[in-house]
Amino acid sequence: MALEVEESILLRENIKFIDVSKKDYLNAIEVAKKFKVGLNDALAYVVMKRIGIDEIYTFDKDFDRLPDVKRIINL
Numbered sequence: 001m002a003l004e005v006e007e008s009i010l011l012r013e014n015i016k017f018i019d020v021s022k023k024d025y026l027n028a029i030e031v032a033k034k035f036k037v038g039l040n041d042a043l044a045y046v047v048m049k050r051i052g053i054d055e056i057y058t059f060d061k062d063f064d065r066l067p068d069v070k071r072i073i074n075l
Contacts, residue, residue: 031045055069055070056070057073058072
């Protein structure tokens with residue numbers, strides 16, 4: 001089932017995929033260390049800040065530790 005969900009997301013035309021760079025990963029490592037979050041969360045944060053996004057829909061409470069990002073829960 002997870003593969004079907006992931007495939008569905010990848011095939012949607014209304015979802016934009018953003019390339020990440022080595023610099024993004026290096027910045028994310030620093031963010032992960034500083035705010036004690038996982039690398040993937042830190043990478044999402046770094047990319048969000050780079051492209052001007054400050055809200056995220058997620059149940060992941062780690063985003064509450066990151067500055068200037070509003071975590072939105074839509075139940």
